[in-house]
Amino acid sequence: MQKMSIKSIFVLILLVAILLLFPTFVQAADNDKKTYKQTVSGVEINFTYKLNKSDEVVELVCTNPEKIKGEFTIPDKIDGKKVTEIGGSAFEKATGLTSVTIPNTVETIRADAFKNCTSLTEITIPKSVKEGSYWSSMSVGSPVFKGCTNLKKVTLEEGLTIVPQLLLAGLPIEKITIPNTVKTISGEAFKDCAELKEIDLGSGVETIGADAFKNCTSLTEITIPKSVKEGSYW
Numbered sequence: 001m002q003k004m005s006i007k008s009i010f011v012l013i014l015l016v017a018i019l020l021l022f023p024t025f026v027q028a029a030d031n032d033k034k035t036y037k038q039t040v041s042g043v044e045i046n047f048t049y050k051l052n053k054s055d056e057v058v059e060l061v062c063t064n065p066e067k068i069k070g071e072f073t074i075p076d077k078i079d080g081k082k083v084t085e086i087g088g089s090a091f092e093k094a095t096g097l098t099s100v101t102i103p104n105t106v107e108t109i110r111a112d113a114f115k116n117c118t119s120l121t122e123i124t125i126p127k128s129v130k131e132g133s134y135w136s137s138m139s140v141g142s143p144v145f146k147g148c149t150n151l152k153k154v155t156l157e158e159g160l161t162i163v164p165q166l167l168l169a170g171l172p173i174e175k176i177t178i179p180n181t182v183k184t185i186s187g188e189a190f191k192d193c194a195e196l197k198e199i200d201l202g203s204g205v206e207t208i209g210a211d212a213f214k215n216c217t218s219l220t221e222i223t224i225p226k227s228v229k230e231g232s233y234w
Contacts, residue, residue, distance in 0.1 A: 036078050043067050051081060058085035058108075065094035076103035086113045095119055104128045109144050109167070116147035123151060125167070127159030127181070143169040143191075156182070163189045165209070174218075178202040185212050194218060201225050 036047040045068060049060045057078050062068070068091070076083055083103060088110035091097060097117045102109075102124070108131040114120060123145075143166045145151055152172050156163065158179045165186040168176070175198035178185070182202055187209030190196060196216045201223065208231040213219060 036075075038075065040068070040072065041070075043069070045072075047078075049078065049083075049087075052084075055081055056085075057081045057083040059087040059110075060085060061087040061090045062094070065091045066096070068094045069096040071099040071101075072097055073101040074103055074106070076105045084108065086110060088112055089115060091115075091117060093117075099123075102126050102129075107131060109164075111142050111144065111166075112146055114145050114148060115142075117145070117151075118147065118149055120145075120148050120151045122153035122155075124155040124157055125160065127157040127161075129160065129164065129167075130162055131164050142166065143171075145169075145171055162186060165189060166191065168193065175199065178205060180204045183207065185209060187211055188214065190216060192216075203227060206230065 033048045038045045046063045052058045085108040089112045092115040104126045162184040169191040172195045177200045180202040184207045188211045191214045197218045206229045
C-alpha cells in the first residue's frame with residue numbers, strides 16, 4: 001500500500017475540518033438574521049434582516065410577498081435602526097403589489113428585489129440610492145425589476161447622483177428624465193429597455209457606463225450633454 005504524504009494527510013484533515021465546521025458557519029449566519037412584522041390592512045407582512053457594522057438594517061427581505069396587495073411602504077426604520085438596503089429577491093413574486101414607496105434611507109437595492117412584481121405600474125427611485133442590481137461586489141447580478149412587465153412609469157428623484165448598474169434594465173418604459181444632479185449612469189442601467197423612445201440626460205451627467213443603453217431598439221435620437229467626460233467602461 002502506498003504511503004500518504006504529509007501534504008496529503010494535511011489536505012485530508014483540512015477537508016474533514018471544513019465539513020465538520022460548515023454547519024456551524026451556516027447556523028451562525030442564520031443566527032445573525034432578525035425578524036420584523038408589519039401589519040397592512042389587517043394582513044401581517046413578515047421580514048428578515050441583518051444589522052451591519054454601522055448598526056443599519058441591511059438584507060431586508062419579505063418572507064411572504066404573496067400576501068402584499070395594493071400599495072406598500074417600506075419602513076425607513078426598524079426598531080430605531082435605519083433601513084439602508086433592500087435585499088436580493090426581497091419582494092420577488094409579490095404579484096399583488098401595485099405601488100411601493102422606497103424610503104429616502106435606502107442606499108442599495110439588490111438584484112431581483114422586485115422580480116416578477118407584475119402588477120407594479122409606477123415607482124420613484126429616491127435620491128439616497130447609490131448601489132444596486134448585484135448580489136455582491138464580486139458578482140454581477142440581474143435587474144432589480146426583472147419581469148415587471150407593467151412598470152411603465154419611473155421617476156428618478158431630484159438629488160439622485162447615480163443610476164446604478166442594471167437598475168432599470170428591461171423595463172417597458174417609453175421615456176425617462178435624468179435629474180440634473182445625476183453624475184453617473186452606470187453600465188447596463190437601461191439595458192434591454194426596448195420600448196424606450198425618449199430620454200432627457202439632464203445637464204449634470206459626467207460618466208456613461210458600458211452598455212448603458214444596449215438594446216434600446218426604439219431609441220432613435222439622443223442628446224449628449226456637454227458635461228459628459230467619460231464613457232463605455234465597467
